[in-house]
Amino acid sequence: MSRPERIGAARALEALAAEGVRGWSAQDDRDALKKTFRFRDFSAAFAWMTEIALVAERLDHHPEWFNVYDRVEVTLTTHDAQGVSERDVALALSMERAALGRLVRT
Amino acid sequence: MSRPERIGAARALEALAAEGVRGWSAQDDRDALKKTFRFRDFSAAFAWMTEIALVAERLDHHPEWFNVYDRVEVTLTTHDAQGVSERDVALALSMERAALGRLVRT
Amino acid sequence: MSRPERIGAARALEALAAEGVRGWSAQDDRDALKKTFRFRDFSAAFAWMTEIALVAERLDHHPEWFNVYDRVEVTLTTHDAQGVSERDVALALSMERAALGRLVRT
Amino acid sequence: MSRPERIGAARALEALAAEGVRGWSAQDDRDALKKTFRFRDFSAAFAWMTEIALVAERLDHHPEWFNVYDRVEVTLTTHDAQGVSERDVALALSMERAALGRLVRT
Numbered sequence: 273m274s275r276p277e278r279i280g281a282a283r284a285l286e287a288l289a290a291e292g293v294r295g296w297s298a299q300d301d302r303d304a305l306k307k308t309f310r311f312r313d314f315s316a317a318f319a320w321m322t323e324i325a326l327v328a329e330r331l332d333h334h335p336e337w338f339n340v341y342d343r344v345e346v347t348l349t350t351h352d353a354q355g356v357s358e359r360d361v362a363l364a365l366s367m368e369r370a371a372l373g374r375l376v377r378t
Numbered sequence: 379m380s381r382p383e384r385i386g387a388a389r390a391l392e393a394l395a396a397e398g399v400r401g402w403s404a405q406d407d408r409d410a411l412k413k414t415f416r417f418r419d420f421s422a423a424f425a426w427m428t429e430i431a432l433v434a435e436r437l438d439h440h441p442e443w444f445n446v447y448d449r450v451e452v453t454l455t456t457h458d459a460q461g462v463s464e465r466d467v468a469l470a471l472s473m474e475r476a477a478l479g480r481l482v483r484t
Numbered sequence: 485m486s487r488p489e490r491i492g493a494a495r496a497l498e499a500l501a502a503e504g505v506r507g508w509s510a511q512d513d514r515d516a517l518k519k520t521f522r523f524r525d526f527s528a529a530f531a532w533m534t535e536i537a538l539v540a541e542r543l544d545h546h547p548e549w550f551n552v553y554d555r556v557e558v559t560l561t562t563h564d565a566q567g568v569s570e571r572d573v574a575l576a577l578s579m580e581r582a583a584l585g586r587l588v589r590t
Numbered sequence: 591m592s593r594p595e596r597i598g599a600a601r602a603l604e605a606l607a608a609e610g611v612r613g614w615s616a617q618d619d620r621d622a623l624k625k626t627f628r629f630r631d632f633s634a635a636f637a638w639m640t641e642i643a644l645v646a647e648r649l650d651h652h653p654e655w656f657n658v659y660d661r662v663e664v665t666l667t668t669h670d671a672q673g674v675s676e677r678d679v680a681l682a683l684s685m686e687r688a689a690l691g692r693l694v695r696t
Contacts (some may be wrong), residue, residue, distance in 0.1 A: 323424070393533075
């Protein structure tokens with residue numbers, strides 16, 4: 273794969289908004305996207321993490337994520353691009369697709 | 379936990395039908411329930427298996443299951459009851475709940 | 485990826501034996517490799533399955549597998565090659581590597 | 591289950607040391623245990639997380655954990671005890687057992 277180009281959080285957020293995806297924001301202290309997902313319970317949260325882990329291996333692009341019980345806080349950035357790239361948009365869209373119908377509204 | 383009582387596949391199928399659950403049948407050669415689930419792809423199938431694995435550990439009641447790509451064939455029976463028990467009904471209902479919105483219609 | 489070439493179970497078993505890997509055999513009724521793995525308990529078995537699921541997504545080559553509690557029966561064949569290919573050898577070696585130190589001796 | 595008693599991080603660390611377990615420390619800003627695990631790669635790290643997720647459901651006691659690629663940072667505390675309890679010691683020991691032979695030395 274070619275080296276990913278940095279597009280920056282602002283453009284990535286526009287791309288996500290254009291797909292009708294909500295809840296993502298830019299991180300303050302570095303060029304990264306973040307979102308917190310909440311699920312029914314731990315087993316639903318971890319099943320979603322497993323689906324994303326499989327996608328991440330296929331894309332060879334992995335999230336930073338923090339889990340406690342039913343909550344998963346995700347940070348996406350591309351090390352090789354030193355900031356947000358199209359790969360982060362692709363992974364964010366996969367996360368949304370896998371979460372469809374699974375989230376608890378907050 | 380007390381020893382589970384055998385209720386048999388026929389009564390279990392009635393209980394599942396009463397919950398509006400479809401697609402389960404009795405196995406021919408032993409007292410067991412079976413169903414084949416089909417998902418969008420492997421990652422969706424395996425995420426569902428992970429959610430059920432977590433439920434199974436909590437219930438201390440595990441399925442027999444065969445997976446190839448997007449398909450999971452499940453067999454449920456209770457060793458300690460030498461046949462189908464209420465535990466199999468409970469696990470089947472958990473499987474249905476976790477599969478909601480995830481299955482490919484066949 | 486180019487279409488995988490069929491090498492057949494016999495040559496694949498030689499390749500695995502040359503790596504010092506044991507316990508694989510040819511399936512009777514079609515050109516496929518099989519092995520049964522036994523783990524400490526369900527959680528060890530399913531953790532191993534998760535590791536292999538991640539490898540499988542990366543390789544885009546998936547096993548057929550049957551699990552009940554601490555046991556996983558694996559069948560490997562390559563649909564596109566109508567038989568055993570190098571991909572099955574690669575997946576079998578990944579399975580062995582992930583299982584190192586995790587199996588119950590039988 | 592009865593309400594877990596708070597034993598505090600210091601006593602928990604003694605219990606872990608007595609089992610020959612290394613690398614755990616007390617968190618600065620609250621009564622909690624922490625450790626960072628490093629694995630061969632993402633698939634090894636996530637397989638370990640899956641094994642622990644299964645144990646956590648069985649114990650009904652869940653970790654806080656942060657993962658990025660091959661690294662998992664774990665924090666253990668017991669909400670119902672408002673600090674470290676025996677449950678955290680039990681979960682830490684399960685984590686060590688599942689990690690045996692899987693860690694990269696750092």
